[in-house]
Amino acid sequence: MVHGASPDPGDQPLPKLVVLGSGWGATALIKELEPGGYATTVISPENYFLFTPLLPEATVGSVESRSLMENMRKICRRARARFVEAEAYDIHVDDKMVEVVSRSGEHFLVPYDKLVVAVGAGNASLGVPGVGEHTRYLKTIRDAKRIRSDIMNLFETAALPTTPPDDKKRLLSFVVAGGGPTGIEFAAELYDFLNDDLIHYFPELINDYVSVTIIQSGDHILNTFSEAVSEYAERSMKANKMQIVTNARVTEVTADTLTYKLKNPQPGQDPVVTIPSGLCLWSTGIAMRDITRKLNARLHDQEHLRALQVNSRLQLLGKCKDQIYAIGDCATIETPKLTEWVRDRFAASGKTAFNRQEFGAIVQSLIDEYPSSRTYYEKLDTLFEKYDADQSGTLDLQEILTMSRALGQRMTSLPATAQVATQQGQYLARKLNRLADASVDQHSKLETASEKPFKYNHMGSLSYVGGNAAVADVYGFSGGGLGAYVLWKSVYFSEQVSARTRALLAFDWIKHIIFGRDISRY
Numbered sequence: 001m002v003h004g005a006s007p008d009p010g011d012q013p014l015p016k017l018v019v020l021g022s023g024w025g026a027t028a029l030i031k032e033l034e035p036g037g038y039a040t041t042v043i044s045p046e047n048y049f050l051f052t053p054l055l056p057e058a059t060v061g062s063v064e065s066r067s068l069m070e071n072m073r074k075i076c077r078r079a080r081a082r083f084v085e086a087e088a089y090d091i092h093v094d095d096k097m098v099e100v101v102s103r104s105g106e107h108f109l110v111p112y113d114k115l116v117v118a119v120g121a122g123n124a125s126l127g128v129p130g131v132g133e134h135t136r137y138l139k140t141i142r143d144a145k146r147i148r149s150d151i152m153n154l155f156e157t158a159a160l161p162t163t164p165p166d167d168k169k170r171l172l173s174f175v176v177a178g179g180g181p182t183g184i185e186f187a188a189e190l191y192d193f194l195n196d197d198l199i200h201y202f203p204e205l206i207n208d209y210v211s212v213t214i215i216q217s218g219d220h221i222l223n224t225f226s227e228a229v230s231e232y233a234e235r236s237m238k239a240n241k242m243q244i245v246t247n248a249r250v251t252e253v254t255a256d257t258l259t260y261k262l263k264n265p266q267p268g269q270d271p272v273v274t275i276p277s278g279l280c281l282w283s284t285g286i287a288m289r290d291i292t293r294k295l296n297a298r299l300h301d302q303e304h305l306r307a308l309q310v311n312s313r314l315q316l317l318g319k320c321k322d323q324i325y326a327i328g329d330c331a332t333i334e335t336p337k338l339t340e341w342v343r344d345r346f347a348a349s350g351k352t353a354f355n356r357q358e359f360g361a362i363v364q365s366l367i368d369e370y371p372s373s374r375t376y377y378e379k380l381d382t383l384f385e386k387y388d389a390d391q392s393g394t395l396d397l398q399e400i401l402t403m404s405r406a407l408g409q410r411m412t413s414l415p416a417t418a419q420v421a422t423q424q425g426q427y428l429a430r431k432l433n434r435l436a437d438a439s440v441d442q443h444s445k446l447e448t449a450s451e452k453p454f455k456y457n458h459m460g461s462l463s464y465v466g467g468n469a470a471v472a473d474v475y476g477f478s479g480g481g482l483g484a485y486v487l488w489k490s491v492y493f494s495e496q497v498s499a500r501t502r503a504l505l506a507f508d509w510i511k512h513i514i515f516g517r518d519i520s521r522y
């Protein structure tokens, strides 16, 4: 039942800004927002920010859970924002109200003039039977704690004198479904835990019974990295006795087994393989949260099945464009509709063909509106020559449409990463700061007239692969090893949201170097 409007910051004559979420996008926004411009309310079911990139370390105790969390009330205080620990249940777009449900199940409404949806995404089970019941996800601090406890549980059970060898083998079969950064970093941390710590207490189990298998549907693990880096990671992990199965799709998970199907089996090889599984980490991508799905269904202009579509100014496509923004994993920026864009340009100019200079000007206006398309138009002269089929020195409508279709197929959305969410949160905060002096009715006009579109600046990719080695694709450097490991640690250390978490992290790392990881089960 919906109760009457309750926590309402609108007593002040300031525009009401409501932010949903306390993750990377929301936190970056709140940290950058100038106090006093809006009556800001942050709503999230978790009253803390979580540093997700180090969650795999928390699964084996390389860092403690609390070292990855910073309280959201503390972060909100600087921006003079109110924090409400509750979950957005629905968004009543016509009334500009968020329906919120508290932990105790009480529903209430929070009004907004501007709403930022930064609720992240859930886990994709891909409809594979048994995933919900028999696998672990790694998304929250509770997931990390549960996995840490599971690992010790499996070892203690396998070590019982009554456990037969076949059961030991099954219990200590660790399977990772998904060869992206989360799956790989979990496998890497597990490898370190086994070889640095558990080996001293369970040498026989580690040597005779433990296996770690990574199942990846693509050709390579870490396939968002460069090929050289993926190959380095594969070599390094295989050398560490981890099994990597590529081009395989998991088809079923049970309490004891995992079944996968090979895409290209060798002649005579059975394409369907079943392996024992004591613990399976499921890390195969992201899916919409309920709140995102509900909002998507209300807005007819939304065509995307996995995220809220926004324009390049991060405004939600559709009738709520002027009030609602979406950032981070729950959002995707529409890719330019190149063919429509081209037709409009031809219609507006009244021309039948464009020369090289005119074509350059059209491309520049496209890049101004969709900065992420810049990379596709870098070699403009080459493109011009390639698609000037009749060698006339001009491109006519058909020639430009052919080029646009080819480029359109290659354009991809931004990855679901903390880097993207952070930059979007910062971009939006700076924009909201600039708009704060104008009345809300004028925001829309000002945004289109004077605000630049969001431009993503990729800083590089890093992943830990175990045994004090990491891989990196950073500013032209692609490779792996100890140097990349030092870089990986330094980046995460410097990216901490507060001096407190930085100090805790440093303490955890020193503690684990001196004393090893704690293997107590609790």
Ligand SMILES: Cc1cc2nc3c(=O)[nH]c(=O)nc-3n(C[C@H](O)[C@H](O)[C@H](O)COP(=O)(O)OP(=O)(O)OC[C@H]3O[C@@H](n4cnc5c(N)ncnc54)[C@H](O)[C@@H]3O)c2cc1C
Residues within 6 Å of the ligand: 020, 021, 022, 023, 024, 025, 026, 043, 044, 045, 046, 052, 053, 054, 055, 056, 086, 087, 088, 089, 118, 119, 120, 121, 138, 139, 181, 182, 289, 291, 327, 328, 329, 330, 416, 417, 418, 419, 420, 421
């Ligand atoms: C294990 C792991 C490792 C990762 N490593 C990296 C990495 O190394 N580098 C990198 O760039 N990215 C990494 N990522 C990805 C990165 O964490 C995400 O891309 C990032 O968290 C997205 O930020 P966000 O703000 O969109 O969502 P999130 O950070 O997920 O935050 C979403 C917030 O919304 C809240 N919420 C959920 N539902 C509701 C609701 N109904 N109402 C209100 N609030 C709600 C949640 O509680 C949460 O606070 C990793 C992710 C994981 C899981």
